[in-house]
Amino acid sequence: MISGLCKSFQKISIQRGFEFSNSLKYTTTTTTTTVQKKTAAQLFADKTIEVPVLNFNDKLSPIENIQLSKDVFSVPLRVDLLHRMVRYQRAKSQQGTHQALNMGRMERTNKKPTRQKGSGNARKGTNHSVHFRGGARTFAPTMRSHAHDLPRKVRKLCLKVALSTKLAQNKLVVVDGFNLESHKTKELLSKLPKDWGRTLLVDSEISDFLNKSSLNVQKIDTLPQLGLNVYTILQNDTLVLTKSSVEALQARLTESDN
Amino acid sequence: MFNFGNFCKSFSKITLSNNITGFRTIVSRPNEISLNNLRDNPGAVTKKVRVGRGIGSGRGKTSTRGHSGQKARAGHNIPRAFEGGQTQLFKKMRKYGFSNARFERVLTPINFNTLDRLIRENRINPNETITMKHLFDANCTGAIKHGIKLLSDGKQNFKHKINIELSDFSAPARETVEALGGVAKNVYYDRLGLRFLLKPHKFDFVPNRARVPLKYVSKYPDHVTGYMGAYSTKGEKFLKVQEEQEQEQKQ
Numbered sequence: 001m002i003s004g005l006c007k008s009f010q011k012i013s014i015q016r017g018f019e020f021s022n023s024l025k026y027t028t029t030t031t032t033t034t035v036q037k038k039t040a041a042q043l044f045a046d047k048t049i050e051v052p053v054l055n056f057n058d059k060l061s062p063i064e065n066i067q068l069s070k071d072v073f074s075v076p077l078r079v080d081l082l083h084r085m086v087r088y089q090r091a092k093s094q095q096g097t098h099q100a101l102n103m104g105r106m107e108r109t110n111k112k113p114t115r116q117k118g119s120g121n122a123r124k125g126t127n128h129s130v131h132f133r134g135g136a137r138t139f140a141p142t143m144r145s146h147a148h149d150l151p152r153k154v155r156k157l158c159l160k161v162a163l164s165t166k167l168a169q170n171k172l173v174v175v176d177g178f179n180l181e182s183h184k185t186k187e188l189l190s191k192l193p194k195d196w197g198r199t200l201l202v203d204s205e206i207s208d209f210l211n212k213s214s215l216n217v218q219k220i221d222t223l224p225q226l227g228l229n230v231y232t233i234l235q236n237d238t239l240v241l242t243k244s245s246v247e248a249l250q251a252r253l254t255e256s257d258n
Numbered sequence: 259m260f261n262f263g264n265f266c267k268s269f270s271k272i273t274l275s276n277n278i279t280g281f282r283t284i285v286s287r288p289n290e291i292s293l294n295n296l297r298d299n300p301g302a303v304t305k306k307v308r309v310g311r312g313i314g315s316g317r318g319k320t321s322t323r324g325h326s327g328q329k330a331r332a333g334h335n336i337p338r339a340f341e342g343g344q345t346q347l348f349k350k351m352r353k354y355g356f357s358n359a360r361f362e363r364v365l366t367p368i369n370f371n372t373l374d375r376l377i378r379e380n381r382i383n384p385n386e387t388i389t390m391k392h393l394f395d396a397n398c399t400g401a402i403k404h405g406i407k408l409l410s411d412g413k414q415n416f417k418h419k420i421n422i423e424l425s426d427f428s429a430p431a432r433e434t435v436e437a438l439g440g441v442a443k444n445v446y447y448d449r450l451g452l453r454f455l456l457k458p459h460k461f462d463f464v465p466n467r468a469r470v471p472l473k474y475v476s477k478y479p480d481h482v483t484g485y486m487g488a489y490s491t492k493g494e495k496f497l498k499v500q501e502e503q504e505q506e507q508k509q
Binding site: 076077078079080082083084086165168169231234235 | 285286287288289290291292293295296297298299302
């Protein structure tokens with residue numbers, strides 16, 4: 001029983017400071033740290049992560065560094081939040097156009113098929129009982145929406161977890177912009193390295209050239225920054241954001257909810 | 259036999275974070291997260307109870323309903339307070355207490371987002387004094403029970419200079435209006451006066467303006483207050499001021 005209980009909690013995180021020894025007893029470690037005053041630059045560095053911005057048109061060479069907010073791109077990687085958000089999105093997009101007949105919806109004669117007594121067979125009231133062949137369904141599927149609620153702040157936090165996951169997996173790329181000279185697919189494909197795999201390109205607004213050049217490629221998805229969602233982020237291997245969309249995302253996700 | 263060393267080994271691989279204080283939240287390593295590896299926290303959801311599935315389930319045969327009796331029947335929606343027909347306990351006792359919650363003065367909120375949209379759509383003229391009548395006619399709120407309060411959502415994008423008279427303003431909203439050179443004025447209406455303001459066609463007389471209750475005096479300067487409206491909210495005699503104004507007009 002104990003081993004089964006402990007096994008199920010193998011991935012549970014515990015407060016820092018608890019240490020397990022060979023016995024079931026545990027000890028607590030207390031650490032005292034001297035707090036030093038930090039400069040404004042140090043405070044800013046504590047709250048941000050530095051990520052290079054790549055030149056999309058020059059073989060993805062680094063141009064500069066951009067500071068990403070830790071409140072958006074470095075939150076704890078909570079799988080339960082991703083799970084809830086993906087279920088929310090998939091349930092919302094479920095069509096729900098299923099239907100079968102139950103006893104109420106089935107329009108057939110209610111005539112008694114055989115007489116009650118004397119036949120030697122089981123009693124029958126109608127020909128479409130639920131246990132008959134060709135009969136009604138007891139709990140028939142109904143035409144309905146499968147959408148359910150998820151609090152707005154939870155949804156926002158889920159998006160932060162997804163972005164943090166991509167950054168932690170080294171699958172988040174920031175580029176200066178998707179500047180394409182034509183709508184040719186070959187031009188876009190020549191700029192994307194193969195080891196990016198399935199790629200999600202995010203810009204503030206999807207330009208016409210980007211839309212047309214990526215439309216026929218199965219491995220490339222494009223999204224405007226406002227439409228960025230958890231399911232699409234997890235579906236794709238690499239997430240490519242432009243610098244402007246990163247700034248808009250940070251502003252949007254760090255804005256307080258009133 | 260449980261090997262505690264294994265537990266320590268797997269425990270040391272867990273990614274610890276200073277932000278995490280819960281004990282039942284899964285925090286994974288980055289390479290473990292993918293679409294086919296998502297799961298909720300242990301204990302987050304409970305399985306639905308399925309009755310009538312055999313002796314071993316503990317909910318077979320009678321499906322936890324026992325034998326016979328009213329509660330074993332289909333559709334047994336017996337109210338909790340039902341006592342077999344005798345007068346229920348909550349009806350036998352008298353009513354207690356009083357609550358002022360139902361008389362609370364709840365102001366309807368609007369934001370700068372709404373104002374900006376109405377001005378952009380030319381449904382409100384920013385050059386004339388905006389009153390609750392204009393907002394009501396523009397249909398930007400639902401029913402207005404006690405008045406309208408301007409809040410500050412969307413104040414960054416609001417660039418218009420406006421003179422506006424509402425029941426109240428939040429502190430940042432007032433600062434925003436005044437920073438743009440406008441005037442944010444508090445006006446007091448009781449229910450009757452507010453209804454006359456919003457729907458004057460329903461009246462065949464003009465009701466007198468109500469005096470400001472003493473608890474709202476600080477919010478509404480230059481309004482009548484006191485017994486029969488004899489004073490202004492600034493403490494001066496209101497009628498006297500009126501008489502002096504009339505004399506000046508005569509001269």
